[in-house]
Structures are given as C-alpha cells and as structure tokens.
Amino acid sequence: MRAEAAPSILGVRHHGPGSAKAVRAELERLRPDVVLIEGPPEADPLVALAGDPGMEPPVALLAHAQGRAAFWPFAVFSPEWQAIAYAREAGVEVRFCDLPAAHSLALPEEEPAGEETARLDPIGELARAAGYDDPERWWDDVVEHRGEGGTLRAVGEAMAALREGHEPSGTEALREAAMRRALRNALKDGFGSVAVVCGAWHVPALTGLPPAARDERLLRGIPKVKVDMTWVPWTHGRLAARSGYGAGVASPGWYDHLFSAPDRPVERWLAGAAAVLREEGLPVSSAHVIESVRLAQSLAGLRGRPLPGLSEVMEAARAVLCEGDDLPVELIQRRMVVGERLGGVPGSTPMVPLQRHLREEQRRLRLKPEALAREHDLDLRKPLDLGRSRLLHRLDMIGVPWGTTRQARGKGTFRESWTLEWRPEFDVALIEAAPWGVTVDDAAAARAGELAAREDASLADLTSIVERCLLADLTAALPGILQAIKDKAALDGQVSHLMAALPALVRAQRYGDVRGSGGLAAITDSLLARICAGLAPALVGLDDDSARQMTALIDGVHSAVGLLGSDLWQSTLANLARRTGLPGIIEGRIVRILFDADATVDDVSVRMARAMSSGNPPERAAAWMEGFLSGGGLLLVHDPRLLAIVDGWLTGLPPEAFVDVLPLLRRTFGAFAPPERRMIGDRVRSDAPAPAREASDADDELAAGAVLTVLQILGRT
C-alpha cells in the first residue's frame, strides 16, 4: 500500500471537452485507488452499467421520488463520464459524492440567487471576464495550449480567488458538506490516493478538510424521501440544464467533435461541413475546404487567438463553403453545430415495467425514438401502421406526447400524419404513469377510466375521451366510460351540454366502423332523443350571445345527424319552425335548414316575408336574416334557389316597406366580403335563376338512377 497522499481535487467545467481531456490525462498520471464523482451516491450500484456495450451517451442518471425528479446528464465529452470510463478500464472503484438524491429531492426547491451564474458555470464566468464568448475557447487558449501539466490545479486556484468571501448557504452548503463527508469516508476506508472530480466551483470547499463535526451537524436531520435511480437516454441539447429542463449547451455537436477528433479539429470539421453540403447536392470542392481552413486560420490570427474556434470556423464556412448564402449555413448549424443526438441505455438498466413494455412495442412496431423531429405518414389499412397509430394514441393518453398529429397529406380517413420527437422527460412521465398498469394499453385504459370518473368531467369531455379511446383502440375502457356518459346525460338537464357532446359521439360511432370497434348507436340514439325532447324549452328566453351559441350547437348537431340519418331531428325542427317566440337568429337558421332539406319553397318565402315584415322589431328581423343566410354570401351566388327566394321577396316589397327593411339588408349584406357582394349583384342582374330552369329540361327518368346513387353515397336514403 502506498503512503497516504492528500486527495487530488480535479475541478472541471461540466460538459467541457477541454476539462474532459484534462481529467482523463490527470487520472492516468495520478493512478488513484478510488475516484469520487459529483453525483448522487444512490447511483453507485448503477455505475457498472456505464460499461455495458448498449450504453450510448448522452445519458442521464434519473432520480425519481413522489412526483419530483432530478437528472445528472453525461455526454461522452463530460469530464464525469471520462472519469467513470477511466475507473472502469483501470479497475478502480467509483463513488458518487454529492448530497444523496433522497435528501435533495426532499428539500424545497431553491430560487436561483443573483450570483447563480458564477456558481453554475464558474469557468464560463472567468472566460467572460477575459472577454471570451465561448468558455471552451478560453479554456483552449488559456489552459490547453500552454501545454503544462497541472492545469486543473491552476483552475482550482482561480476558483479560490473567485470564491473569496463567499459563504455557501442552503442546498449548496449541504452539498459541500456531503462531498466532504464522502471524501472523509473514502480516506477512512483505507484508500491510499483519492481523486475527486467535481465542478470547479467546489474545489476550494474540498481542499483542506475542516473537522467533521460541523458537517455532521449540518447534515443531521434533513428531510428524506424514498428515491429510485436509473439511467435514461438523454439528448445533447439538454446537457447543461441542471434539472433537465430549459436551455442547454449551444453547440454540443462542436464540443463532441472537439473531444472525439483525434487531431486537426478545424480541418476535420470543415471537411465534415463540406460533406454535409455535398450530401444536399451543393457543389463544394476540396479547393473550397482548403480556402476555408486558410480563412479560419487567418481570422484566428487577426483576432489574436492561437487556434480557430467555432466562431472562426463558422465564419469561414459562411464566406467560402456557403458563398455567403444563409440557407447552407443553417444546415451546417443544425446538423453539425447542434448535431442533436439521443443516447441509449442497455436492456439491463432498471426500468419500470411500463418502460420495458414500451421498448418491446417500439421494437415490434419498428418505431425508433429519435431526438430530431421526424414525420411519419401512416396508412391505417396496414396492420403495422395501425399498430403504430394505436400506440401513439395510447401514449398520448398517459401523458407521453411522443407523436403529434398533423393535417394528413393524402385524402381518406385511413391516413394519419404524425410528427415524432422523443424528449428525455418522457421517461419521467412513463415512470409516473407506472401505477396505472404494466403495459401501455393497460395504463392507457386505466388512465381513460380515471379521467372519465372525475367528478368535474363534463359530458363533452367524456365524449371526447370516447373518441380518443376509439383511436387508441382501448375497447376495455369503453363500457365504463359509456356508462359514465349515460349517467351524466340522465342527470344533466342542460340540453346544450347534450348537444355539445353529440357530434363527437357520432364521429366516434362512424370511426368505430372503420376501426372495427363496437357500437355506440344506443347511446347516440338516446342522446338524440333527449335533445329533441328538450330543445324547444331550451330555446326560450335566450339573450343574443346564448342564441348565437345555440345556433352553432344546432348546426353541430345537424351535421352530426346527417351522418346518422334520423327523421326525429328533422321533424323536431319542423315543429320548432311552426312555433312563435323563437329568437330571430335561431328561427332563421331552422328555416334555412328545412329549406336545404326540401321544405316547400312557398312555405319558406311566406315565412321570410313574415319574419321581415314591419311587425317585428328591426333587430329580430336582422337576426333572422343573419341566421337564414349564415354561411356567407357565396351560398347566395351558387344556390339559385336561395337567391330566387330572397330576390322574389325583395322585389315583391311595396316601396315604403322596402325603405323600412333597407337598413336590415345593409346590415346583413355588409358582413359579406366585397367580391361576394359584387358576384351576387352580377347574378341578380344576369337573371341567374335561369340555369335551374334549364336543369328541369333533363330527362328525369334517365337521371333518376344517378340521383339515387348520389343519395346513397351521401347517406340520405
């Protein structure tokens, strides 16, 4: 056993490739017996997994407890990751030395203080003080290129100066006390030489250990929760974020390159950029690459920097490779500077059953999680695509919106377009969804049932859940939800609620046919019956706004009923139209619906004349006209029958009455777009109803077959 030496404290910049290289070299020089790394001690048993061939950085340690989660992300260019890799290869023990996650997740979250930036990124702060925008290039210029050993010690000294007079408090004090305790334990356990890899900020706190008693006092009695730890895949873009959310390293791809390029980073980088541009079919020759390297170097010389950094390289690429054009520059930015990448974890990582099932499903359905958004067009007639669609809908149900639907590209109800983008926090959502079930379908069904059972779920909410259940093929959950709908509908006196709920149910019923899931007919029928019974009383005594809403509801129900083909609704409306005292806009709308259906023309024109006569208050007449003509002026242009009836009424008015209705007409027609008004005028002038007459010249018998077919297609038989 070697003589006991003072522990070596290696202060690093988290996710700094320069630090990573320095740490690796320093560890190889020191050959410590144990490596302590800033991270939660609960992860000690998980370290071995880092060596698994299936482990592919960026990954993160996830600590999860009662709805709160914390992450410790690592990329291949993270010093901590390199320390783990070194320890694995050298066969020495790795311990994590931060405050246990059991405590940090139990403590209340701290508001970031003013000097937060210095604490989080002290090397970045030093770089800024030296006038550098990119901390990595400051590190390169100032630390790396001096070519001396012991650079990390110099950083430690700089930190001591930066921390002068700083008294750690709150979580920071606890964390540093915990680190010191772990360090003392390691020394006590008889390790000869100890190396600690931690954020540069903490170096002064760990050098020259004070007596243990104070730390023990500080750490006594702090709250604690039960914590589960595991590895999860991570993305480059979220590396720097402390909690895993928010902004990240701006140029992870560049850092990755800096760390992994064996030599000549600038030449390799620009050659890579040229390759990216060529892939997109842009002509870039080797001569371009040569010139861009020269420009990058002379720019670095002009700026007094020893080597070109990211800014010089990008400017050289812009001026030479991209010939000043912005689009290719963006391409390089996206593909190489950011270079978004999703890591992977081996199958032996601890996972909740739900995560494991999702992995199986992903493999079965050949959907790979990726960090960059990718578009998928699914054809639901194919079993594979149908399975994918169901999986995505189910995941959406349990709060994992991996895919978002877009407007489908093709026509037909059998197409779905999705944008898939995997985000690291989905793993947390999956862990949180674990109590609902062990497979994705069970969990989704349970979640749907839970949503439906909520006291405050409205009828419309319930029916939309039904729709989502059908899309996700959660037949197991349906009976419960349908029962809930029945109960709600029976208790709900508000016809408007029923009306809002109906369209989604009807759509669901129709979809159900396509997707092979069973009947809703009984519920929709009873819902419709209730609506028809309750509609008349619901239309009395409405103010303007509610009348307008009711009109929209009636429209919604009407188009839904069109899919069902029910006579009950039609006759209800016909009865309603005969009543008096309906709000103008609703009556107008109902008359129009009947007119569209096939009510006799005379009837309609009589009604119109009556509604517009001077016995009615002007507002009501205007509202009637608005309801009647809703759908815009284009209908008047293209429906000669409608135009004829309005025209007939208008020309039939005596002069005095015409003057009276003029303001109302202006009000209605004023809402139409000018070109529509002009077209209506043209139609009237050219005596447009003529084409309708011509149509009657056609051979009715010959046409009958075609008409019948059309009616069948429209579902009107």
Next chain:
Amino acid sequence: MTTVLRPHAEDLYAEELAILAKGDDRPRPPGWRLSPWAVTTYILGDGDQITPKYIGPRRIVEVAVATLATDRALLLLGVPGTAKTWLSEHLAAAVSGDSTLLVQGTAGTAEEAVRYGWNYARLLAEGPSRDALTPSPVMRAMAEGRLARVEELTRMPSDVQDALITVLSEKTLPIPELNEEVQATKGFNVIATANDRDRGVNDLSSALRRRFNTVVLPVPASAEEEVEIVSRRVAQLGRSLELPETPAGMEEIRRVVTVFRELRSGVTTDGRTKVKSPSGTLSTAEAISVVTSGIALAAHFGDGVLRPADIAGGIVGAVIQDPVADRVVWQEYLEAVVRDRDDWRDFYRACRDAG
C-alpha cells in the same frame, strides 16, 4: 482646404492612416501598408483618434480583412446602399494606400478595362511594344502590388468577368501579342462588389465564384445603429459640401430612419401593424441623402433648423419610385401609421402637403 468635391479615402483620412502606421508593430503581410489588425481598427474605429468608417458587425470586417490577407479575392454582396463600395474603398485605402485602381462594371465594360488596351497611334508607329500598351487598373495593381477594385461585378458581361479568372487563380496576366506576361507582385488582390438584387443580370460563373470569398453586408440590424450611421455620414457630407451649420435634428433623423425601416420590413416598429413595402430599396444610403438634402433646404430656404417640412419632400421622392403602386403604399402608410402618432403631427401634415 481642398477644392475637390469628394477626396479619396486615403487623402481624407491620411492623418488617421499615419497614426495607425506609426503605432503598428504587428506583422504586415507582404505589400501591405498596415497590419490586418490595424486595417480592422481603421475601418471600425477605436473610439479615440480613429473614427469608425463602417458601422456594423465586427465579424464582417474581420472576415473581409482576413480574406485579403489570405490572398483570396473578396466579394462584397448586399442590397443597394449597404456600404459595399464604401467599405471596399476604405479597405483599399488602408491596405495599399490607394483606392483609385477602380474598374466600374457596366453592361458596356470591355475586356480592355480588365486586361489592357492599346495606344493605337504608337501601335501603328512603333509596332507592338510595352510602350504601346495601355494597362488597365487591374494590370497596374498587379504590377505594383496593390488592391484593385471592381464595382458592380455582376453588371459586366460574362465574358469580361471571366477575364478575371486567370488573374485570380494564376496571378498572372498574359500578353500574347508580345509573348510576355505581367506577374502579380505581393500585395495584389481584388475586391469586387455586387448587388444582391441583380443576381440574375450576369450571374457569376461558378469558376469565378469559387475564387472569391463572399461576405454579405446586412442592412443595419437596429434602428439605433442606422440612426448612428445616418447622423455620422450626414455630418461628414455637410462638412465636405460646406453647408451652413445646421443643428443635425436627431429627432428628424430618427424619424426618417423609422419610416425607412418600417417600410422596408413591412411592419411597424412595435410589431403591431403590417404595412406594404414599396418597390424601392429604401437603403441607408437613401436615408442619408434625404437628410442631407433636407439640411440643404433648411439652411438655404428655411430658418436653419431641420424641420419636418424639409425632409418630407425627400422621403416622398425616395419612397414613391413607381408613380402608381408606390403612391398607394405611401398613402396607406401615412393614414394608417403616421397619422396615429401623436408627436408626428407636423410630419404628417408636411407629407400630406408634399405628395
């Protein structure tokens, strides 16, 4: 005081160049009067003795200077009025102390302007000889190791453009008639400017394109920056045109810049109102000329103070290039935007009167 209307940059700023040359101990590329670092300082200013010539992103100037230092030709691209010519003149003045070796590209530019011509009297009298040759600016720049400037490169016919290829890649200009050649001495380089909007006129062949590093000059990024550019240039122009001293109304300059920026970008500064953009480019250079002519008006015909009425005419003239379409755009802008601004009343009235 010189009687020249517009002195060359190297004469106007001779003093500043001398100061820089004296204090410049950094390595100079062969043939350069100043080090690249000092050239950058000359262009961007140092906040003390050296005035800024170009106000804009530092990286653009650095890339331009670094390009010239790597003996690659420099192509400055940009919409009209983004100080392409201005920057190229000052670069030439600082690098080789001479901004006069200039080829102006037009549809009628002949190959002689890029290569060489003949003095026909001598040619007939003495036969072909070096004495009978009239060198082009490019040829002289090669012989003397200076910077040659080519203005509006894309306006030249393609075959004339291509005469530059040998010059740029081989750095030599053959004279087959004499079986001789002119080889470029160190320090020779070419700065070309071209207009973004005319890309289609005589687009560069890819062979030529490849020999240039391209720097795109942007329109000023912020209103503050543009106000700074306009007021600085207006003051300089006023001095050289010997206009009577007029208090440079910052208020009015800001107003001109705001109007130009809003019409250019198609949206008001507060981002609330969309406006149509007129057909003209409404560059910073035009803003400068609007303000300068406004000052001339105020000095000679007004009360010596720049008032809204003095700039209204200029603005209307700059905006309305197409008498029909642009007038509609301008009227809409006046009524929808200018009228509602409380402190713009006078300006609104002046614009109504002007057009």
